Amino acid sequence: MNLRNELERTGTERGLWTEGARIVAAVSGGPDSMALLHMLAALAQEGKISVIAAHVNHGFRIEESAHELEAVKTYAEKLGVPCETAVLDLPSYIEETGMNSQAAAREKRYAYLHEIAERYGASRIALAHHADDQAETVLMRVIRGTGLTGLAGILSKRREKNVELIRPMLRMNKSDILRYCEEHHIPYCTDSSNKERHYFRNMIRLDILPYLSRYNPQLSQSLHRLADVAGAEDEWMEKQTEALFAQLVTLSPNECVVNVDDLSGLHVALQRRLIKLILSYLSKETEKISFEQIETMRLAAAAQMPSTWRIDAGAGIRCAREYNLMRWFRIPQQSLNDVSAYSYEVGRDGVSLKADPCGWIFDFIRLTAGQHPRPASRYEACFDASELTYPLIVRNRRPGDRIQVLGLNGSKKVQDMFVDEKIAPLERALYPLLFDAEGRLLWIPGIRRSSHALTESHTKDVLFIRAQNE
Incomplete structure (x- = not known):
């Protein structure tokens, strides 16, 4: 079936827009969003809707991002579609807020799309997620752990603020979209970050889905069907819950x-x-x-x-x-903000410390050569005392604190560690950290130790530390 007809049929069946609707199309410059722009522009030329293209340059891939912005502007102009663009400094925003790059980019991108929708009086924002994205999303959530709502995957329509987010391409496969671009001579850009495997979604797309598809060649379609079934049942359950909410x-x-x-x-x-x-x-x-x-x-x-x-x-x-x-x-x-900073020093002869604001107790035990106990949990740690600079310091988190994580290249923000470990916001402000006198973060008790002052079989001076939270 012609994809443009499929898009129009989906829009009608799922009530994604009505005659004369004004729609902001989010266009990244990739094949999916450029194909979406082409299809919506065709509907606009027939007088069925009106379209505004919106593009965000996040400021990550300098040369690539600049090329994408120009490609979107040029193609929108060729189609006769108004185009709005923004260039953002996401790296600075991430440093300021401590958010991860994907969450920060999404927050700023959606804020801009809403801004354009309001400026043009648009009632809908169209996004180019497709069937392959749906399969990836469902599988990601299964791996991470999810319920019925998560299995529903990406919704074809969802209200956010005063605008509907619509995804009219959710039934279309990536291969069909690429073929559509080829048939209609639609230019598009390739995002190099889509091949970087440190993004979980990329690992799903590049490695896990292809591997599992050996056992079920129709896996993507099966996951998409699962999302449809779960979505319908989840919607029914949610309506029952909303009725109970109003009643109880x-x-x-x-x-x-x-x-x-x-x-x-x-x-x-x-x-x-x-x-x-x-x-x-x-x-x-x-x-x-x-x-x-x-x-x-x-x-x-x-x-x-x-x-x-x-x-x-x-x-x-x-x-x-x-x-x-x-x-x-x-x-x-x-109550969330009024948390006083605290700091305790521990000398070479320190034996025990209670950090009153957080209620944690630390025991410091010096061991001689040959004594190399293995920590029984993440609440115990061993350090080569000869590599430590005293006094040691137990204090709560300050902006910009980072740890050189054992087993990982580079450092990681303490804030991100807390988020990864699902430490409640109220606990984060008081959570104790162990530093040495040179400001190196040695240990986040119960979470991770750093790669500094590791003990070896030949280490003669071992500092064994046990932490417990009353």
């Missing part, structure tokens, strides 16, 4: 309250969904709240559990059981 939850601007019996009386699947919906009502930053945290809150409503209880759920939310009520409420921002 007492709302205020910063708080949600549910009767314990009402929550525990629901099917377990609806309990989990209702808690997630409550968290989403209170915060837009709930992605990092884990399944284990959801379960802890769900089980707290059981009859045999303590009648008073509380936990920091993450995303600036606290959950508390108060007798027959479960309460979720936003923690005042002042």
